[in-house]
Amino acid sequence: MKWIKKLFGKQESTHETTTSSEIDFAELPAWLEVNSQKISSEIEKDVSGLFKELEASISELKESNARLLEAKVEGNFDIRAVKRAKSNRENVTKQVGVFIDKLEVPENMDFGALKGFHEAAMQNLNTCLENMDRSFRYTRAVFPQESKDVTESLGRLGQVLNELGKTVLGHNQEMEAIKVISKYLKEIRELFASIEAENRELESKNQKIQALRDEAARIGKTLEEFKQGETWQKLQGLQEELALAGDRLKKAETGLNSLILPFSGNLSRIKKLHESGKYTLKPEVKRQLDICLETPANLDPSFFPELQKVLEDPALDIQIQKKEKSLAQIRSAVSGFEEKKREYIEARKAFKAKKSELAGSDTGELAGLEHKETELLTRIRLLEEEIESSEKKLVALKEELKAGEEKLQASVSVIDSNVKILFLP
Template sequence: MKWLNKILGKQNQQNQQKPRTADTVAFRDLGDWVSDRTEAELGGFFESAAQIFAEIEEMKEELIRDIGGLKAAEPPELPSRVLRVGFAARDSLIKQINVVIDRISTPVMDYPAIMEFCRSIDTALDATIEKSAKSHHRAKYLFPKEVGAVFTDLRNIKISLAKLRDLLDREGVKIKGFDGITEAIHRIGDITRDIVAGNSTIKKNGSKTDGIKREISDCAAKLEQLSQSKEWSSFVELEDKLKERELEVSNIKNNVLELFIPLNKALNRMKKQSESGRYTLSKKQKKLLDVCLENPISADVADVNDFLVEMLQIVESGALGLKDKKRDKIVDQIDQIMDSFAPKKERYDTLKFETHEIGHQISDLTISKTKTALEGQLAEKNREIAHIDEEMSNLGDELKMRSIELEELKAELSDAVNSIESVQIVFD
């Protein structure tokens, strides 16, 4: 805040030479305190600004009258072509200046509004004068007195704007200083409210989490009660059987897939050659080829055998372009699959059926439905707590940062206020 050292100039230096006893001001009253000091320090500025705006308003009214005079003025006797050009230029000039007139309105008496007024009107006047140069020249040929009066009014407004700009330049440092203090007060208020709201949210969510934890405890207790029931041992026995069969199903599936992996190179060549038209596989054989690559255990034994017989013929014919050693390995692998696939498939189907049946038995047990429901509730409650914990952790981090920002702002505000007058701010 470099502006702090420039707020009061010589007056501040005089104050520093006098011994001062620090008064106290409650933060909630600091806005009024700043308003009083602003009025004391800058009352003259706003009075001067108001006088200049009064001048501008008078000039605006004079400009409106002179525009009316220009509009009503009668031209001298001239050729009709010259008159047409002159009238058109007058109308264009009046239209452009009226746009500026509509924008001239005294703003509220604060530094940013006055600065914006000064900038925007000055820019608009310059643009209008530049844009209307041709119309000005042509209209002046017909109405020299009236056009001259209008442009005198415009120049007078620009002179007043220059006076206003000089006033802003002289008092700008002080004004920015007080505005900076006011802004800091607002920011401290906003951050304080955010922190209070954040802490309230954390407190509410803490209570919410406690409630969810009680619900989790209730679910866990009910699950424990289930484990003590008569039906539990039957349920556990069925679940163990189900897990055993599911594991064996998975092992068979993986084992069969491993049997087919050595054929992948040949299978992919068959697929590519079939797609290129080198030889034609039936629709069923194409489907079986994809099954053998992706999930061979799902295929029917007879279908697999038929497909492998055809594949064996293609491999032995040399159509796939395999080297002898690779071809022999594939032939041996096909023989191995044809010997072992059927019993594996039979066992797989049996296990799948048993898994399905055991699953039905488990689902028919009341205890199973209760256990599933309780476990679902437990999982949902745990997810809810994890979500709340994450949100509260993020909010806590944010509040720590806001608290640091708040303390820094308080220190800056205290320095700013004490550069005006020795005052101790009592923050709520």
């Protein structure tokens, strides 16, 4: 194919736009529209003459192809060579015809249509050359002049297509920049809106925090005044008295339990023997046994004589030494039980009375104030965390905006290196 492609030749095409100015970001869409139309007009102007040449070249190629198809054999050739040449001539003219049919000149002269037309035309031309290359060698030997005419017509058409490609692609960088600028314009507008919304949200949250802090300070002051007042002092005194009553009750309960504790092991043993069926207790004795083990303060003193009878029963499967020891411990318990129980009952009564008095005196004001203060401080902490998150997001948005502005400036510079965009502060 080199014998045809060498005919295409090369030429340079240049395009330059020079405008020196500073424009606000808000003016950029109008600037872009003006320059887009300007570049489109330049492209249309540049290619209009080439399309006239293209139409003339297509017409010339059609005529050359027709002459090759109708050419007569002139000269003395081997009959087999003539037959082979005619057969291959059909393929050559067919391939050229297919190529011509596919050269549909676009009605729309915008950049995309022109670029698509050129790419398709060059691809179809190369396909044509590849498909006719082998056949053309045989055709050229018998029909030299007509073959030469087709070769030259293809070459001139190829040159026009090359010039068209250089003209169109000479504006490719600018047209790509226009698309990129439109994209970045949209992204930057969205980033501006996001940053403004985030700033408004931050301001709103800071105002809420300040209001909550003011309320928390007011609650704190009320708490301090409450703790300095008579009600608080009275509550403090009652709480101290309740604590003392609680200690007294605990000591009384410990004293009472200490009477039962020494022989509680044998009580548990008797309970297990009853539950396993190895020994039978009277229902009331069993009930009192449970009370003795669980809540000695509720025990009826009449239980001790019955317990002594149980321990003295030979049927009870407990060692004699343990029985005797428990009987001695029970007699000791009986001697002090009434007094210990009375002390416990009095201590419990005093504790309940003091607890009731404290409950009656506490209006719940302190708890309410403390709860409110805690709630306010929690809300403040959550808002502070949200603000911290928003501030990080804002930093990321501003970094993204800066990067977008740099890319936008670079894309604008492709169209006009002297234009500087003045972004919002």
